[in-house]
Amino acid sequence: MSMSKSSYNYNRKGWEDAEFPILCETCLGPNPYLRMQKDTYGKECTICERPFTNFRWQPGKGARFKTTEVCQTCSKIKNICQTCLFDLEFGLPVQVRDHALKISDDLPRQGANRDFFVQNQERALAATDGTTPGGALATVGADHPGSEMLRRLARTGPYYKRNAPHICSFFVKGECKRGEECPYRHEKPSDPDDPLSQQNMRDRYYGAKDPVAEKILNRATALPSLQPPEDATITTLYVGNLGPAGTITEKDLNDYFYQYGDIRHLSLLPQKGCAFVNYTTRESAEMAAERSFNRAHIKNRKVTIRWGVPHAQRQAQSEYRVNPVPNLPTALPIPDELVPTKRGRMEFAPRDFMPPPAGPSGGILKVPRLAPPMGGYDQPGTSSSGYEGSSIYYPSQDPERLGAKGDVID
Ligand SMILES: [Zn+2]
Ligand SMILES: [Zn+2]
Ligand SMILES: [Zn+2]
Structure with missing residues (x-):
């Protein structure tokens, strides 16, 4: 050769x-x-x-x-x-x-x-x-x-x-x-x-x-991505599609989400097949959202990830809803007087918020602050939204965190 x-x-x-x-x-x-x-x-x-x-x-x-x-x-x-x-x-x-x-x-x-x-x-x-x-x-x-x-x-x-x-x-x-x-x-x-x-x-x-x-x-x-909400005090993620009660346990969730940072509180709603993971820091929550959105598998189940939204915002949105929202979490109340108003952040008129959103195709998720979307709000729970089960938002659980950080975007 x-x-x-x-x-x-x-x-x-x-x-x-x-x-x-x-x-x-x-x-x-x-x-x-x-x-x-x-x-x-x-x-x-x-x-x-x-x-x-x-x-x-x-x-x-x-x-x-x-x-x-x-x-x-x-x-x-x-x-x-x-x-x-x-x-x-x-x-x-x-x-x-x-x-x-x-x-x-x-x-x-x-x-x-x-x-x-x-x-x-x-x-x-x-x-x-x-x-x-x-x-x-x-x-x-x-x-x-x-x-x-x-x-x-x-x-x-x-x-x-x-x-x-x-x-x-x-x-x-x-x-x-x-x-x-x-x-x-x-x-x-x-x-x-x-x-x-x-x-x-x-x-x-x-x-x-x-x-x-x-x-x-x-x-x-x-590729869809999950935009972090502008409200920097939000450190809670909604985790959906957990399947029938008992499929995914609190420990499974903990084991999975702990890798992104310290979890302050984790609440599982077995009947609803969803959970809320509240991180101690925004950084952890953002990292978890970024890395797990659209790709988190727990026990071979692809779970859905969304940002949680504080109580006050959710209340505000609900005024715009024609139908009652069927599957709001009931196990996790937060007393209204604890929802903070530091710097007046929670006192926006209701129309300052749109529902924490997922486009029908799971497109870019954004929480605009100023105007409702054309044609009104997307109503979670209706079939057009295509994100069944993900219409639940959880009040950030620790009021002291809300507004506690200086980096609020106003
Ligand atoms: Zn052959
Ligand atoms: Zn070579
Ligand atoms: Zn190879």
């Missing part, structure tokens, strides 16, 4: 001889006792074209065999799985991640420049503890604002469907005689013009022209 010119520059000692591949959870499969075939320097890396230690395995019963596509250095430079080339932290395409984190590294893509770059990276990576990614990603901290979007886009667990066998080409032509025994999928192929069927490893690696990424990014722009 003749080697390409640039490969001559290599000292074979630089070739990696990895003990175990760098893989994402999905590619690894569900079985912890995995059998892998290891082929030392058995394959050329798709990106740097150097031989690397290749692995081949079947990630679970009925799954197709998987193999590593890029070498460990190339994988570390981008912090990606050696097989699917998705980001290891978020399980998302490089293009999506780099877009969210606003990074771009103009890696030299071929020839001596690329070889030189990869060699340098390799040296730099060897000097680290092996857990820090290289490239432009190394400059990005975990608290980067883009991380939030990535967390929302990310799958919360492995996605084994991606390991399914490829579609049987004989079946497509109506010629497969293997029937049940056929290891490939007997399914109608998706439209050949479907961009998803035209993926290219190198584009995926460099984060360019990746049809999957474009699809995910489009989804990201339509």
